[in-house]
Amino acid sequence: MDPFEAGKLLLTAAAFDNRRPSKAANHAWAAALHDVPADPDAFAAVARYYTEPTQDGRLDGNRWIQPHHVRQIRRQIRDERIPDGAFTYPLPVGRETGAEFVQRRRQQIAAIADGRIEVEPILQLKGGPHPTVADALAGVGRIPGHVREALAEALPGRRARVEARARGGDDALAVPCTWCHAEAQKPCKRRRAARGDAPGTWFRRAAPHPGRVDAAAIAARPCSICGASVGLPCVWPDGRLYDGVHPVRRGAALPAA
Ligand SMILES: [Zn+2]
Ligand SMILES: [Zn+2]
Numbered sequence: 001m002d003p004f005e006a007g008k009l010l011l012t013a014a015a016f017d018n019r020r021p022s023k024a025a026n027h028a029w030a031a032a033l034h035d036v037p038a039d040p041d042a043f044a045a046v047a048r049y050y051t052e053p054t055q056d057g058r059l060d061g062n063r064w065i066q067p068h069h070v071r072q073i074r075r076q077i078r079d080e081r082i083p084d085g086a087f088t089y090p091l092p093v094g095r096e097t098g099a100e101f102v103q104r105r106r107q108q109i110a111a112i113a114d115g116r117i118e119v120e121p122i123l124q125l126k127g128g129p130h131p132t133v134a135d136a137l138a139g140v141g142r143i144p145g146h147v148r149e150a151l152a153e154a155l156p157g158r159r160a161r162v163e164a165r166a167r168g169g170d171d172a173l174a175v176p177c178t179w180c181h182a183e184a185q186k187p188c189k190r191r192r193a194a195r196g197d198a199p200g201t202w203f204r205r206a207a208p209h210p211g212r213v214d215a216a217a218i219a220a221r222p223c224s225i226c227g228a229s230v231g232l233p234c235v236w237p238d239g240r241l242y243d244g245v246h247p248v249r250r251g252a253a254l255p256a257a
């Protein structure tokens with residue numbers, strides 16, 4: 001503010017404290033408040049200074065406003081317009097850089113502090129969720145029966161695999177299952193028959209199908225009984241395919257052939 005504006009501000013103060021107007025005071029205040037505009041907030045700061053009670057709760061007749069009071073109370077008035085919580089910001093027209101966003105946000109906050117624009121708080125949802133969401137939430141924390149069953153099967157299936165490895169047996173899950181067509185690494189599955197209109201459901205089996213255990217043995221080692229090499233099935237002496245594998249071929253824990 002300039003000395004003329006400072007003079008008007010001091011006239012406002014004089015209405016409260018009966019000070020004598022003076023050109024020296026106008027210049028002194030203009031110098032002290034050179035970076036503070038003589039806007040309505042500056043005048044409001046003077047009024048607030050003289051209307052707020054002191055810390056001991058009493059209005060006193062000895063107050064004498066100083067330029068630093070105007071500066072501080074004006075900032076306080078402006079800060080009060082800026083909400084504590086989150087508030088929305090206008091969306092940019094087109095793309096903007098991070099620096100442009102910061103610039104625009106600063107302008108918005110300045111405009112809010114000026115009282116030029118209203119704050120739009122970010123609204124909270126009211127009235128509860130949609131019935132379908134409420135229904136879904138009601139089931140949270142409860143495991144449906146078919147999921148529980150599938151989980152119960154998957155877990156022992158994994159345990160069986162670990163146990164097989166621990167005792168030196170073949171990892172049946174290393175190979176696909178020709179019986180249930182489970183892929184390698186996936187547990188064997190079984191299908192519960194369809195009931196009425198409900199389609200059947202696939203469940204993971206706790207144990208691999210026997211044929212898969214044999215397939216893992218075939219993939220793992222040759223057979224010491226029939227002489228089948230790695231990857232080839234066991235055979236009878238006459239060349240017919242053996243049903244499964246010769247028992248000694250299963251599991252490295254058995255005596256080496
Ligand atoms: Zn299988
Ligand atoms: Zn064999």
